[in-house]
Amino acid sequence: MPANGTEYDHVRPALASRPPRQASGAAAGLTGPPAADYGFEGYMVDIALQNDGVAAVAAADILAALGSRSIVLVGMMGVGKSSIGRRLAVRLGIPFVDADAEIEKAAGMSIAEIFARHGEADFRSGEARVIARLLDGGPQVLATGGGAVMNANTRNAIRAKGVSVWLKADVDVLLRRINKRKNDRPLLQTADPEQTLRALLAEREPVYAQADLTVLSREVAHDAIVADIVVALAVLLGQSAAQAGRVGP
Numbered sequence: 001m002p003a004n005g006t007e008y009d010h011v012r013p014a015l016a017s018r019p020p021r022q023a024s025g026a027a028a029g030l031t032g033p034p035a036a037d038y039g040f041e042g043y044m045v046d047i048a049l050q051n052d053g054v055a056a057v058a059a060a061d062i063l064a065a066l067g068s069r070s071i072v073l074v075g076m077m078g079v080g081k082s083s084i085g086r087r088l089a090v091r092l093g094i095p096f097v098d099a100d101a102e103i104e105k106a107a108g109m110s111i112a113e114i115f116a117r118h119g120e121a122d123f124r125s126g127e128a129r130v131i132a133r134l135l136d137g138g139p140q141v142l143a144t145g146g147g148a149v150m151n152a153n154t155r156n157a158i159r160a161k162g163v164s165v166w167l168k169a170d171v172d173v174l175l176r177r178i179n180k181r182k183n184d185r186p187l188l189q190t191a192d193p194e195q196t197l198r199a200l201l202a203e204r205e206p207v208y209a210q211a212d213l214t215v216l217s218r219e220v221a222h223d224a225i226v227a228d229i230v231v232a233l234a235v236l237l238g239q240s241a242a243q244a245g246r247v248g249p
Contacts (some may be wrong), residue, residue, distance in 0.1 A: 059092045062230070063139060065237035070138035071229075072158050074149050074208055075167040076201060078177040079217040080225070081143040084167065087226045089141040097137065099144045103130050111145075128154050135161040146200070149207055163236070165229055166211035171201060173219060212236060 071088070073081040082098050089096035100111060103126060107114055114123045128151045134142055135157050142162070149155050149164075158164050169177075175194060213232045217225055 059230075062233050062237055063092060063094065066139050066163065066233075068138045068161075070135055070140050070142045070162040071233070072135075072162040072164045073141065073143045073167055074158075074164055074211055075146065075217070076169065076174055076197075076204065076208075077146040078174040079167040079169045080177075080222065081167055084217070084222050084225050084229075085141045085143040087222050088229055091226055091230060092141070095137075095140045097134055097140050097142050099127070099131050099134060099142060099148065102134060103127055103145075106130055124151060127151075132157050138162070146204070150204060155207070155210070163213070163233070164211035165213045165215060165232070166208045167217040167225075168208070168214055169217040171198060173217070174201075 071092075073085050073088075075081060082100075085098070086096045103114075103123075104110055107126065109117075111123065114126075124147065127145060127148055131142075131144060131148055131154050134140075138161060144154075149158065174197060178193075178197065213229070213236055215225065215228045215232055
């Protein structure tokens with residue numbers, strides 16, 4: 001495995017003076033059967049819960065069941081993985097890491113620049129190596145890029161070292177959010193960004209759906225979605241712990 005931050009040494013520009021986006025730490029203020037190569041043994045939970053009873057959920061219990069694994073947020077661009085992930089990390093008292101920010105740090109340039117200068121294939125190769133490294137840093141909340149889990153090796157690594165949460169959003173919600181930062185989305189620099197987005201969703205959603213949990217990202221306060229995730233994690237990890245503790249038939 002590459003040393004920290006070396007995954008993009010072959011593309012790092014000599015004159016890269018502009019610092020990449022910084023990943024924030026936790027203190028920054030802030031369904032179908034699983035595929036053989038990704039889903040955890042047992043079952044998947046597809047759930048979108050309201051925040052009733054969240055106050056009774058102890059973060060310590062979740063962390064105890066989580067162990068050294070990461071909570072890995074997956075899903076399409078625009079679902080709010082970074083902003084929700086930061087708040088989730090604060091709620092649980094663990095670090096937050098943004099894989100895209102770590103990629104930019106390793107490459108010494110923005111993701112848009114990597115795409116423009118070296119192409120998507122080179123970006124995806126480095127992305128997979130960065131995420132493999134980051135998964136060794138749990139427990140943490142790790143936000144991944146929209147296409148990261150399309151790599152089978154990355155799916156396997158998340159399965160082994162994480163609990164995955166698909167933040168799912170309707171296409172209309174995604175379009176409203178993405179339009180605010182359309183120039184930051186290399187894959188949407190096309191003649192018809194909406195059609196491109198719909199095509200990407202059609203390709204990616206079957207893979208996203210293999211995640212351990214599915215939570216709806218909708219037009220509500222981010223803290224409400226964080227509450228959904230916390231309750232869903234408590235259910236999933238509590239049931240997993242109970243199953244592991246069973247003795248006899």
